[in-house]
Amino acid sequence: MAETHLSDEESKLGFSTVKFQADSALLRELGERLVGQPHIALAELIKNAYDADATMCTIVLDRDEIVVTDNGHGMTETEFLTHWMTIGTRNKQVRGVSRDFERNVTGSKGVGRLSAQFLAHKLEIITVPKEKPTQQLRARVDWDEAIQAGKLTEAEALYKLEPRGLSFPGGKPHGTRVIMRGLKQVWGAEEIKDLGRQLWMIQSPIARYGVLATEESDPNDFQVKLSSTQTQLVDTFDRQMRAALENYDAVITGELKRDGDVARVHVKIAFRAGKTYSESFEVPPLVDAARWHIRVFKLQGRQFEGVKVGDARDYLEKFGGIQVYDAGFRLPYYGVQQDWLGVEFDHSHRRNKSALLPDRLHVRRALNDLPTQGRLFGIVQIDTGREGRSAAEQEKDSGEFLKIQVTRDRLVSNNAYTTLRNAVRWSLDYYATRERLREEQNLDLRRPEEASTDKVSRISDLVTDVRRAYPDDDSIVELEREFGGLAQTVAQEREADDAARSLLGPLASAGMAALALEHESRKEMRIARGLLRKLRVVATDSGDGRVAEIADQVGAWVDRLESTRKLFAPLLDPDDRDHVEALTLGHVVRQVADNVAPLVVGVDISFEIPADIFLPAATFAEWNSLFQNVFINAANATLDRDVRRIRCVGGRTGRAAWVRVDDNGAGVDPEKSLHLFEPFKRELTISEERRALGLGGMGLGLTIVRMIAEQRRAKVSFIEPAAGWSTSFQMSWSSNQ
Ligand SMILES: Nc1ncnc2c1ncn2[C@@H]1O[C@H](COP(=O)(O)OP(=O)(O)OP(=O)(O)O)[C@@H](O)[C@H]1O
Ligand SMILES: [Mg+2]
Incomplete structure (x- = not known):
């Protein structure tokens, strides 16, 4: 069989075949070009774990060794040969989604793992396929030798099959472990932080996210754990992985407790900026105990710990909303997809008055500040087992207590559920009113951070630079002149503002003094009129016309004085x-x-x-x-x-x-x-x-x-x-x- 694809005509013309040879320097080239930065290289391995449907991936970082282990589906021998050993394998690109969970895979180019040679001199991989968990495949690559080999087709890896000796995170019998020995970098806090920035988006928000009451697995459940003898690196990593959820604006906490025939809810709103508000209210005694903790995010304008706002928004679109945990098991029905609290509904219907809050707490247009699910991350904790046990006889009979549906993914929709739902929603509405009030106060106080004069003079400098670069451009010369004028106007305006502001103090004290004077003069005026009355009596008794005349003059004077008090009327x-x-x-x-x-x-x-x-x-x-x-x-x-x-x-x-x-x-x-x-x-x-x-x-x-x-x-x-x-x-x- 001919190995070539030469046509007869081409053969006749004397063509012969030759193959492209890949130099194994390409390996290094690929590795270094691809990564350049060790945290990106290491992140590739964790992304592979995610693509392999792992729910957990551990990274053990030691002085001269990094071990990455996942509990994904692993590789069979064939997969190892056709995927792992084939540079540029396109198996993921072809499928687009992961095998079991149908996650959107992160990999496509078939080169990610090669970045490992940038991290260490030697690599060992042990993989156990889900299909055959009794056997493990162990392979070794010496990157230095592989690169020296010259031709890529001659670069070698050694591998063997052996009985499974490993178990994988979460006790799973299948998965993959990549061990890198002879590290090429020193890993410090900066590198670890950068690693966290690569990975936080694929990690689910809390450790028990994947622990479902239905005992199924959640496709989005993925936890990355770093351990190291350098404990400060572990802290740094954990903090960075949670950074997106730390950038909250306010925390709403709520607690519902039943005591005999009454159930009360206590709600607290703590704004990051410092203010705290709390309220209590009564609810029907159909729920024994519940607690919630909800973070509200603004997701505007700023980056936090290197987390881009847009990424944080995407993350909350996927993991946000308010989840319900029953005795520590998540009820998968409640989450960002499910508007169980009706917040999306009220938003789309432009409701702006809360149906739940009492009148005394209403604030105009408060529900404009009601956060949508994509701005919330919250957990409501209940325990349906305990609710059943503690329900009163009558409720037990009527079934009015928090109960889980047979599907085990949500609660039975009864009055107890409505009580819980309303209590949580009440706390959101209450948050919205406090936020509205804060906003209104802020509007008055918001001052520019930079003086307008500074800003204008900076722009003027820039314009001057531009003019120097283009001295013949008339419009730039004109622009510079205009800016000169603007700078002057702004400076004058500022002076005038300052002068006006400096007036306020003296004016305010003059005003207060005037009011005090008004108060005093009212008393004095009463005394004057009393004396005047006595004077008139004396005038009549004495029959002396001059006294009567003086009394009239004093009377007119008192009237005039009295009327000056009108000056103050509008202030009183x-x-x-x-x-x-x-x-x-x-x-x-x-x-x-x-x-x-x-x-x-x-x-x-x-x-x-x-x-x-x-x-x-x-x-x-x-x-x-x-x-x-x-x-x-x-x-x-x-x-x-x-x-x-x-x-x-x-x-x-x-x-x-x-x-x-x-x-x-x-x-x-x-x-x-x-x-x-x-x-x-x-x-x-x-x-x-x-x-x-x-x-x-x-x-x-x-x-x-x-x-x-x-x-x-x-x-x-x-x-x-x-x-x-x-x-x-x-x-x-x-x-x-
Ligand atoms: N942890 C793992 N578990 C199971 N299979 C894996 C694992 N890591 C790698 N593989 C297999 O090896 C192949 C090559 O991985 P590699 O990271 O080089 O490429 P990729 O993920 O397909 O694409 P990209 O280059 O974009 O990362 C993968 O397609 C997958 O089939
Ligand atoms: Mg990959």
């Missing part, structure tokens, strides 16, 4: 102080004018304001401070005028609404007026002695005006006054009517 009424709403402009300015009347005696204030203009939503107290400042400024400016006038005009221009406060005082040049809104700026051209009468005077008024306006998205400025007026202050805002 909680409704005015705290209630944010869209108030009508006309009412507000009239009310404020009335409140400040004692301070602006002798000024004629007129109003031209349509009734249907509404201010932006804010408290009355805010508008009171704003307009009070504007009115007092206007009144001060008119101190030198014979007829002192202020006019308030309201109106609309397009979609903007506005209010103007005009006065006939000393006048403000709108061009130069911007800086008047900065703290401590005053510019009053009125006479000395008159100025002594001026109110305010710290130069803070307009700063406060602008602060309040900006807070409510309104703009304030001085504009060109209408004929007959000297100054025109304007506030405008967008109105949607």
